[in-house]
Amino acid sequence: MAAPSPTDHKxxxxxxxxxxxxxxxxxDALRAETVGGVLLLVAAIAALLWANIPAISDSYASVRSFxxxxxxxxxxxxxxxxxxxxxxxxxxxxxxxxxxxxxxxxDLRDPRAAALxxxxxxxxxxxxxxxxxxxxxxxxxxxDGWAVPTATDIAFALAVLAVIGTSLPSALRAFLLTLAVVDxxxxxxxxxxxFTSEIDFLALGGALVGLALFWFLLRRGVRxxxxxxPLALAVWGLMYNSGVHATIxxxxxxxxxxxxxxxxERTSPGExxxxxxxxxxxxxxxxxxxxxxAGVSLSDEAIAQVFTRPETLGVVLGLVVGKAVGIFGGxxxxxxxxxxxxxxxxxxxxxxxxxxxxxIGFTVSLLIGELAFAGDATLADExxxxxxxxxxxxxxxxxxxxxxxxxxxxxxxxxxERDEDRDGIxxxxxxxxxxxxxxxxxxxxDRAAEHRRRAQKAAAAALQSAAGSTTEADRPA
Numbered sequence: 001m002a003a004p005s006p007t008d009h010k011x012x013x014x015x016x017x018x019x020x021x022x023x024x025x026x027x028d029a030l031r032a033e034t035v036g037g038v039l040l041l042v043a044a045i046a047a048l049l050w051a052n053i054p055a056i057s058d059s060y061a062s063v064r065s066f067x068x069x070x071x072x073x074x075x076x077x078x079x080x081x082x083x084x085x086x087x088x089x090x091x092x093x094x095x096x097x098x099x100x101x102x103x104x105x106x107d108l109r110d111p112r113a114a115a116l117x118x119x120x121x122x123x124x125x126x127x128x129x130x131x132x133x134x135x136x137x138x139x140x141x142x143x144d145g146w147a148v149p150t151a152t153d154i155a156f157a158l159a160v161l162a163v164i165g166t167s168l169p170s171a172l173r174a175f176l177l178t179l180a181v182v183d184x185x186x187x188x189x190x191x192x193x194x195f196t197s198e199i200d201f202l203a204l205g206g207a208l209v210g211l212a213l214f215w216f217l218l219r220r221g222v223r224x225x226x227x228x229x230p231l232a233l234a235v236w237g238l239m240y241n242s243g244v245h246a247t248i249x250x251x252x253x254x255x256x257x258x259x260x261x262x263x264x265e266r267t268s269p270g271e272x273x274x275x276x277x278x279x280x281x282x283x284x285x286x287x288x289x290x291x292x293x294a295g296v297s298l299s300d301e302a303i304a305q306v307f308t309r310p311e312t313l314g315v316v317l318g319l320v321v322g323k324a325v326g327i328f329g330g331x332x333x334x335x336x337x338x339x340x341x342x343x344x345x346x347x348x349x350x351x352x353x354x355x356x357x358x359x360i361g362f363t364v365s366l367l368i369g370e371l372a373f374a375g376d377a378t379l380a381d382e383x384x385x386x387x388x389x390x391x392x393x394x395x396x397x398x399x400x401x402x403x404x405x406x407x408x409x410x411x412x413x414x415x416x417e418r419d420e421d422r423d424g425i426x427x428x429x430x431x432x433x434x435x436x437x438x439x440x441x442x443x444x445x446d447r448a449a450e451h452r453r454r455a456q457k458a459a460a461a462a463l464q465s466a467a468g469s470t471t472e473a474d475r476p477a
Contacts (some may be wrong), residue, residue: 016327036282037159040362041328043287044294044388051295074241080292087285089236091363094281095184096254097274102181113337117175121182124358125150127326128318135317142312147190149318149390151364154180155282157241157357160395162181164403169412172344172354179358179403187364191245195371204242207249211236215256218269243398245371286363293366296385296410303389305382312386319359319390320397327355331453343410353401359394361387392468 019024033060050060069075069082096475102108109117137430154177162169220251234255240246259270268276296302307314314446331351335342342348365387373380402409421439430436 014222031207034155034158034162036278036286037139037155037157038162039283039287040106040153040290041156041159041163043290044362046295047291047295048298048388050291058294064295069131073237073238083285083289083292084237084247084370085240086330087289088363088375089247089261089286089366090281091250091289092188092247093182093254094274094278095181095188096251097257097259097270098181098254099185099254100257101259101270101274102178104180105178108178108181112338116331116334117178118182118203119334120175120327120355121179121186121220123221123330123333124152124323124327124355125186126182127329128322131318132166133315136310139234139310141314141315142379144371145311145315145369146368147187148193148365148372148383149315149361150183151187151323151361151368152180152183152358153360153362153364153391156362156391157360157395157398160357160399161402164399164458166335167413168354168407169345170416171346171411172350176358178356183358184364187368188248188251191371192248196244197369198249199243200241204244207238207242207244209393211249211252211256212240214345217258218258238346243396247367289363290366292371293384294362294388295360296381296388298385302382306386309371309382311379315365315386316390318339319361319365319387320356320393323359323361323394325350326467328352331355338384339424347405349401350405351396353405356394356401359398360391362391365391393395409453 013411038256048059051057052358064080065078065155067076067078069077108114129146132146132149133143136139136145157180210231214228214235217227217231235253236246236249239249256272257268257270257273259268261268289317320330328351330347332348342351366384369383371378373383415428416426418425419425421430421436421443423436427440
């Protein structure tokens with residue numbers, strides 16, 4: 001995947017057209033996320049069926065609580081914990097690379113371009129947390145779950161788009177992806193700051209030494225998976241035993257990779273490694289985490305608890321209302337105070353639809369739910385159910401809003417992809433290129449000549465047919 005080159009933002013409109021490299025990068029990245037999102041959706045459905053079919057529900061609890069791993073290293077963990085602490089480290093490693101690339105080669109490199117998604121993402125995290133807090137203050141609930149509705153799951157959101165067959169214009173797709181990247185950054189900070197209690201400084205020091213060695217080897221240009229994979233595993237194990245959530249190790253190593261290209265390089269090391277690891281993250285790590293985390297009881301009593309208990313109701317309203325209001329409001333405020341004009345091809349309802357779609361919080365929301373209510377397994381499962389219901393409601397509302405504009409989106413997408421001169425570059429990016437217009441003139445001239453030839457041939461055939469009819473008429477009976 002080619003890294004996007006920053007667009008000229010001096011006259012760039014709010015949600016305006018992307019540069020060609022950036023547009024292609026976004027399309028490639030989201031195509032991979034969509035496939036992973038579909039697998040994630042399948043895994044979540046499988047978990048719910050496994051946990052709620054009476055004949056096999058006991059086996060689900062037994063499997064995810066099965067312990068495996070070296071106890072001498074402090075890693076005798078259940079399969080559920082291996083998925084949350086181990087496999088999700090791979091997910092956050094990829095998130096770290098994505099964040100690094102956005103900071104050095106993407107839209108976040110330009111402060112003016114970064115302002116919109118950063119403000120929107122911050123408001124999109126603050127508003128759900130505020131909604132949760134208000135509901136739980138009013139209902140005398142626990143404030144421990146304030147961070148649960150703050151996360152957006154880009155893969156799940158794209159899977160929903162794929163299922164309903166809706167195509168978003170590149171500007172909206174880029175906005176959604178950048179929102180998710182910034183969202184992941186702050187989710188990482190929340191996990192690191194608020195869900196670290198007791199710290200083993202010896203283990204943490206060992207992890208930091210391992211990270212320093214990782215960084216040194218990268219800067220020296222040392223290559224070989226047989227060096228980095230064992231080192232990464234050692235850093236992860238030390239980070240886990242330190243009391244800091246082990247996924248932080250994945251993020252840190254992702255941020256250390258170089259994501260800019262040097263002369264003669266087709267891809268940067270970060271791009272190359274992301275290309276190798278992303279299928280493992282999207283196709284294995286995240287779906288397995290969903291399989292072992294999304295299996296919650298959906299009995300009548302459990303569903304009733306989701307909409308009556310303040311903790312769970314706060315999560316649902318945070319995802320459905322807080323996310324939409326926060327992202328839409330943050331975008332509007334950014335446009336209002338920077339005097340930016342919305343792209344004339346789009347309208348504010350489009351921003352609201354994407355903001356609502358961002359209310360699909362799954363992977364990171366489930367993880368934070370487990371961390372926030374680690375001491376209360378029943379409440380943790382109810383919060384997970386709330387995440388599922390909130391995400392489902394947000395998805396349904398977003399689908400309705402997006403479908404209302406689907407015809408417009410398809411027209412914009414077709415215009416962005418049209419390549420009549422077949423040179424590999426969409427025509428919309430060549431409007432200022434004189435050579436493009438000369439090529440198109442030649443194409444139209446050739447087409448006109450072909451139509452004239454066909455017209456002459458058709459006319460000759462018609463005359464011949466008419467002459468034959470006259471001859472038949474003159475022949476004596």
